[in-house]
């Protein structure tokens with residue numbers, strides 16, 4: 001048998017072995033496992049920084065009111081800080097706190113040399129001007145990447161602090177060596193926290209990007225053309241299997257608490273996971289996909305902000 005014939009036979013065998021595997025068992029983009037690995041690395045880095053410079057990196061999470069989901073996210077963030085050795089300077093305000101009291105706290109934290117990162121947990125009660133509060137945070141301590149200067153840097157493709165959820169998505173795509181060059185990426189959702197920044201990041205990675213939103217006509221027509229589909233709306237089952245291109249890469253940023261058929265509370269994304277996983281190439285689960293990466297990117301941004309002031 002010639003070399004060429006042998007190579008052809010091997011190729012046919014490989015294709016017949018991998019094709020059914022791919023469609024029945026799409027690969028999960030395991031954010032939980034990757035987040036754990038990055039946190040282990042950050043822990044070692046934080047120890048080194050602490051012994052070199054005499055203090056750990058510090059993060060201040062500001063939370064207003066008692067929204068149960070927000071309280072759980074803040075607890076997650078503080079727990080993750082403790083795990084990697086970052087000091088927490090969080091502050092919890094009552095729901096009726098005044099705008100000026102939070103502004104004064106931000107001013108104080110901006111000046112505090114032990115604090116490298118400041119974030120305002122969103123949403124805040126309606127009587128507060130969240131945009132103005134975000135503007136108040138020192139851009140060098142803006143570990144959520146929501147200050148106009150950091151968003152402007154992102155727009156220009158400059159290095160800077162970047163929003164945690166989109167940065168986490170990009171890190172996941174990189175980890176699984178997903179090539180974005182020239183690929184059609186469709187982002188469903190246009191929030192400042194996820195939709196807009198992720199679109200800019202994908203563009204920077206040479207993808208061809210479309211942003212869809214609640215007013216988009218013929219959404220399914222667009223999503224069916226997506227090699228990379230990002231769902232970031234916050235609506236359970238928004239993306240169904242008939243809206244997804246076979247072998248697409250599906251990133252589910254949604255976090256929705258629903259009551260299942262057994263009457264149990266359950267966390268789901270924006271994607272009909274069971275149906276879509278059958279025909280996608282890669283998909284993120286909820287929970288265990290993008291969520292854990294969000295918290296990990298926050299820790300990474302805090303360490304980045306610390307190292308910038310010590311270099």
Ligand SMILES: Nc1nc2c(c(=O)[nH]1)N[C@@H](CN(C=O)c1ccc(C(=O)N[C@@H](CCC(=O)O)C(=O)O)cc1)CN2
Nearest residue numbers: 073120121122123144164165287288289291292294295
């Ligand atoms: N200032 C900010 N506010 C909000 C952000 C943000 O990035 N900055 N994002 C969301 C909430 N969020 C972080 O704040 C967040 C949500 C979910 C997770 C997460 O780890 N989810 C887990 C499941 C957790 C569970 O069981 O409830 C997962 O998906 O596996 C982390 C962070 C809105 N506000």
Ligand SMILES: [Mg+2]
Nearest residue numbers: 288289290291
């Ligand atoms: Mg998740």
